[in-house]
Amino acid sequence: MLLRLLIFTLLPISTIAKDNTNISGIIQNTSSDTAKFNFDILYLNAEPSSFIIPVNNGAFNCSFYIDKPVEANFIFKKDTINLFLEPGDSIFMSFKQGMLHETIKFSGKGGFNNTFLSGFYKKFIAHFNTKQMENLILNSGIDQFEIGIFENKNKALNFCKKYESPAQLTDTFKKYINNLIEYNYYRALLSYPIIKANNSTATVVQPIPEVMLSAVNEKLVNNKEAAICQAYRDFLYYYIVYYTSKENGFNKFTDYDDSMLKKCNYAKHHLSGETLLYFIAKYLYDNCTQISLETYQQHFRFLKNLSGSSSYLEIIDQKCGKLVATSAKKEQTEEKPQKINIQKKDEAIKNDFELIGLDEKKVLLKNFKGKVIYIDFWASWCGPCRQQFPHAKEMKAKLTKKQKEQIVFLYISVDNNYESWKKAVKALDIEGMHVIAPGDWNSEIAKYFNIVSIPRFVIIDKKGNIVNSNAKRPSEGVLQDLLQLIDK
Numbered sequence: 001m002l003l004r005l006l007i008f009t010l011l012p013i014s015t016i017a018k019d020n021t022n023i024s025g026i027i028q029n030t031s032s033d034t035a036k037f038n039f040d041i042l043y044l045n046a047e048p049s050s051f052i053i054p055v056n057n058g059a060f061n062c063s064f065y066i067d068k069p070v071e072a073n074f075i076f077k078k079d080t081i082n083l084f085l086e087p088g089d090s091i092f093m094s095f096k097q098g099m100l101h102e103t104i105k106f107s108g109k110g111g112f113n114n115t116f117l118s119g120f121y122k123k124f125i126a127h128f129n130t131k132q133m134e135n136l137i138l139n140s141g142i143d144q145f146e147i148g149i150f151e152n153k154n155k156a157l158n159f160c161k162k163y164e165s166p167a168q169l170t171d172t173f174k175k176y177i178n179n180l181i182e183y184n185y186y187r188a189l190l191s192y193p194i195i196k197a198n199n200s201t202a203t204v205v206q207p208i209p210e211v212m213l214s215a216v217n218e219k220l221v222n223n224k225e226a227a228i229c230q231a232y233r234d235f236l237y238y239y240i241v242y243y244t245s246k247e248n249g250f251n252k253f254t255d256y257d258d259s260m261l262k263k264c265n266y267a268k269h270h271l272s273g274e275t276l277l278y279f280i281a282k283y284l285y286d287n288c289t290q291i292s293l294e295t296y297q298q299h300f301r302f303l304k305n306l307s308g309s310s311s312y313l314e315i316i317d318q319k320c321g322k323l324v325a326t327s328a329k330k331e332q333t334e335e336k337p338q339k340i341n342i343q344k345k346d347e348a349i350k351n352d353f354e355l356i357g358l359d360e361k362k363v364l365l366k367n368f369k370g371k372v373i374y375i376d377f378w379a380s381w382c383g384p385c386r387q388q389f390p391h392a393k394e395m396k397a398k399l400t401k402k403q404k405e406q407i408v409f410l411y412i413s414v415d416n417n418y419e420s421w422k423k424a425v426k427a428l429d430i431e432g433m434h435v436i437a438p439g440d441w442n443s444e445i446a447k448y449f450n451i452v453s454i455p456r457f458v459i460i461d462k463k464g465n466i467v468n469s470n471a472k473r474p475s476e477g478v479l480q481d482l483l484q485l486i487d488k
Contacts, residue, residue, distance in 0.1 A: 021085055024061040025093030027076060028103075031057055039072035039085070043233055043278060044285050046315050069172055069228050076100060082121055084113050086172055112168040120177065123159060127152045128231070133188055137195045145192055146212055153185040179226040183235045186216065190238035194245075197252060203441070205250045208242070224274045236279055240267050248381065249416060254441075255453040257295040260287055261383030264299055274308065281312040288320035294387060294475075296320060353445040355412065355435040358422060363435045366464075368408045372485045374471070374478070375410045375458040376432075377451050379440075380417075380424030385455040389430055391474035396431060398479060406462075406486040408433055414440040414454065461485050 023037065038050040053060045055076075065087075072083040074093070079100035085091070089110030096103040101122065106114045126132055127149075137145060160177060163169075189212060197205040221239055226232035244259075244266045245251075253259035260283070267279050280303050288296050300316070303309050355363040365373070376392070378385035396409070409432035415421040418436060425434050437443035441451070449458060449469055457471040459481060467485065472478035 019088065020063040020065050021087060022061075022063045022090040023074070023083075023085075023093070024091075025059070025095075027055060027058045027060070027095060027097055029058075029097040030055065033076075035060055036075040037062060037072065038075070039066075039070045041066065041068070041070055042281075042311055042315070043227065044282060044312070044315060046285065046319070069176065071228055071230060082117060084110075084117050084173055084176060086110060086113075086170065110170075113170060113173040116163060116169060116173075116177070120156075120159065124152070124156050127156065128184060130234075133191070134195055137188075137192050138199055142192060142206075142208060142212075146189060149185050149188045153181055156181045175225060176228060179223070180229050180231055183226060183229055183232040186220070187231050187235040187238060189213075190216075190235065190242045194238055194241050197245075203252050205242075205245045205252060207246065207250055218270060221270065222272055222275045227274065227278060233278070233282070236271075236275070237283075240270075240279065240283075243270070251416075251441075255382070255384065256287070256290045257292050257384040258382050258454070260291050260295060260299070262381065264302075265383070268302075277303075277306050277308055277312075280306070281309070281316060285312075285316050285319065288316070292384070295384065298387075353448070354438055354443070355445065356438060357433075357435050358425065363433075365460075368410070368433075369464055370462055371405075372407045372462055372482055373410055373458075373460040374407060374482060375412055375460070377412050377414060377446070377449070377454050377456040377458075379413055379415045379454060380420045381415070382454050386428065388455055388474050389428055393431070395474050395479045403483070403486060407482055410435065412437055412445065414443070414446060414451065416440040459485070 027033075027035075033055040035053045035055055036050055037053050040046070051062070051064075053062050066085065067087060069084065069086045072085050074081050074083055077097070079098070081100055081104060083091075090108045091106055091110045091114060092108045094103075094105050101118070104118055106112075106118070121128075136148070140148070157178075160181070189208065193205050193208055216239070221236065223232065240263050244263045247266065248262065253262070263283065264280060267276060267283075271279055280299065284296070284299050284303060300313075300320075303316070304313060353365060355365075357363045376385075376388070378388075392409070396404070399407070411425075411430060411432050411434045413421045413425075413434070413436040415424075415436060421436050437445050440446070445451075449456070455473065457473060457478065458469050459467040459471045459478075461467050462485065468481070472481060
């Protein structure tokens with residue numbers, strides 16, 4: 001559903017194609033100038049979405065084609081007004097320069113819709129101001145906050161019921177305004193814990209009382225008719241972030257790749273059709289520069305296989321493709337910093353870290369002295385960790401029997417759930433020594449090696465010396481580093 005044609009003209013409206021949507025008007029107290037008109041039919045906030053409209057002696061006139069309703073902005077100098085447009089609308093606007101909101105009048109097809117919308121925003125604009133909402137969140141308890149936004153929703157709905165000319169509003173616009181109000185409430189509610197967490201040094205997200213979320217179901221979430229509303233699209237983002245956080249035990253993510261993988265996986269299971277398509281495209285577009293090339297390519301391939309994705313692919317790849325590839329190349333050529341500089345020999349081996357094996361017996365690092373230890377810090381929920389396992393399997397297959405006897409592949413899980421860890425080890429069939437670190441991120445060994453993101457790899461030589469506390473991944477050719485430490 002791409003923008004098919006955009007024509008700016010000073011010709012009379014009667015000369016413009018009938019299937020186009022037309023915006024024209026008169027700006028009083030101005031002569032020659034320009035105005036800006038923008039909308040984003042793919043909802044990515046990507047160019048091209050802004051268009052310059054010539055203003056000649058106060059008059060302007062533009063025509064364009066859309067095949068679905070859109071939210072739009074008309075901007076003149078420092079004033080901006082929100083518009084709702086349907087295919088085939090022919091709207092005439094008039095207002096005084098510098099007094100757009102106070103003097104705006106609409107007529108023509110679609111005029112009643114926008115007259116209502118203008119009055120609605122004059123009264124309730126504060127309810128949709130995300131900056132004001134964020135300040136309110138940071139200074140309110142959840143109960144107080146929810147009562148306030150619930151009252152705001154009811155006030156807006158009552159305003160709509162009392163409007164003088166509801167019969168003159170189109171059915172599409174009525175659905176739009178109701179969705180705008182409804183999803184603005186749920187957007188605010190689900191954003192509460194996320195905004196609180198993002199503005200806190202705490203490592204956890206505080207959950208919302210379940211009773212407040214009783215109406216949040218997949219029917220509410222998968223409402224493609226509401227996609228036109230910015231409020232709905234923001235709600236969709238906070239819905240995925242909140243419920244993915246819930247699946248993660250309300251612990252904050254410390255790795256961008258893992259965060260993206262889990263959010264997109266949750267979306268794949270709970271969103272469908274155009275809603276899933278939009279979310280994956282938008283989330284990839286917004287976050288691609290913070291993830292690895294491998295993760296970017298994985299999600300780009302998934303998006304490519306979704307029906308209707310062609311409109312998004314070129315825009316996403318244009319922004320992200322070269323940036324992600326350049327970043328990955330830079331990381332490969334730069335030497336990785338040593339996060340820990342340990343001078344004492346045998347220090348890691350001598351520390352009796354509390355590690356528990358699959359048989360629930362204690363495992364000590366010193367038990368492996370005399371062998372090279374390649375440690376893989378991972379977790380059952382970590383997508384980038386799982387991506388390394390096939391590479392590790394290939395690497396082990398290249399070793400001779402004698403070489404295998406001299407290397408211990410030690411997998412240390414930071415899972416906080418023993419059963420999830422055990423199930424993952426069995427399901428993934430990972431060859432090596434498996435232990436779990438009680439206390440996950442706060443375990444002694446995680447603190448010792450400064451583990452703040454996973455996967456993370458460590459090499460210890462036969463004498464117990466830490467050779468590299470931030471070693472290469474299996475996919476990065478670590479095998480040669482290991483072979484240098486064993487008897488040939």
